[in-house]
Amino acid sequence: MAVARVFNSVIRPGAMVVLLTTFAVLAEGQTCPGTTPNPCYNANGTTFVCCSAGCGPSAAVATCASAEPVPDLSVYVLLDLSKPYANCENQQAAPGAGVDFGDVCLLNVPLMDAEKKEVVGSAVIQLTVWQPYDPVTGNYYEIGPATYFFGPSDDGNTDSIHIYGILLNSYSELTILGGTGKYRGARGYAISDAGDCNADGSICYYPKNIYLT
Numbered sequence: 657m658a659v660a661r662v663f664n665s666v667i668r669p670g671a672m673v674v675l676l677t678t679f680a681v682l683a684e685g686q687t688c689p690g691t692t693p694n695p696c697y698n699a700n701g702t703t704f705v706c707c708s709a710g711c712g713p714s715a716a717v718a719t720c721a722s723a724e725p726v727p728d729l730s731v732y733v734l735l736d737l738s739k740p741y742a743n744c745e746n747q748q749a750a751p752g753a754g755v756d757f758g759d760v761c762l763l764n765v766p767l768m769d770a771e772k773k774e775v776v777g778s779a780v781i782q783l784t785v786w787q788p789y790d791p792v793t794g795n796y797y798e799i800g801p802a803t804y805f806f807g808p809s810d811d812g813n814t815d816s817i818h819i820y821g822i823l824l825n826s827y828s829e830l831t832i833l834g835g836t837g838k839y840r841g842a843r844g845y846a847i848s849d850a851g852d853c854n855a856d857g858s859i860c861y862y863p864k865n866i867y868l869t
Contacts, residue, residue: 696720727865728844729817731804732768733779735851737858741765744783752785759785767804772861777806783823798823802830804864806837813837817866819846826850832866844868 688695688706695704696711698718705718712719737743744754744761752759760782767777780803787797800823807814815837821830828848835842844867851860 725867727847728868729866730770731776731864731866732770732772732852732861733781733864734766734768735763735860735862736765739765754783754785755788757785757788759783767806768861777804779804815839817842817846821846823848832868839868842868 692706692708694707694709694711696707696718697704698716699714700716703718705720707720710721712721735742740746741762741764743763744750744759747754747761750756750759750761754761763779763781763783765779765781766775767779768774769776781800782802783798783800785798790797800821802819804817804819805814806816813836815835817835817839818833819830820833821828823830826849830846830848832842832844832846834840846867847863847865849863851862853860
């Protein structure tokens with residue numbers, strides 16, 4: 657009886673329905689394959705999908721949990737080409753305007769929040785072109801150390817994250833090589849993706865998702 661009381665107090669009525677449905681499915685031999693062994697049910701416990709890991713939110717439709725990790729920080733790098741520090745034109749070290757081999761240019765541009773509404777910091781980016789513009793892929797193939805600055809913080813210091821990697825116009829995975837302030841000694845990676853640009857391409861927002869380890 658004691659076991660029964662504990663069992664009833666731990667499992668809620670809705671969960672009991674799912675549990676009983678699971679037992680019924682297993683009894684009928686409707687099991688999930690070994691590659692996706694976890695059955696995830698909808699809110700009513702009437703249908704399920706086979707998942708490799710956890711289940712998604714309880715809803716009318718059964719779903720698996722997303723395999724994509726949640727970023728610790730999401731920002732946008734804003735490139736407004738009308739601004740002198742947001743493009744490579746007229747920079748002495750970039751005679752090819754940032755698209756020819758060996759061009760080196762320095763950008764100092766705003767960092768926007770995840771909603772693209774507020775400036776939360778600035779990004780100082782040094783770009784070195786090691787392969788000219790590819791008309792097929794649309795990539796510039798640049799090696800770019802960058803520092804994202806946030807702050808100053810309450811103690812007067814600036815929080816920053818230092819990033820390095822091969823930066824493309826499309827999807828890129830970059831390495832985090834430390835930082836300052838609350839990001840001191842930071843490690844992890846950042847995902848850069850294609851920019852969201854206006855009609856003439858003069859203003860672009862480049863998403864940066866940062867994952868700290």
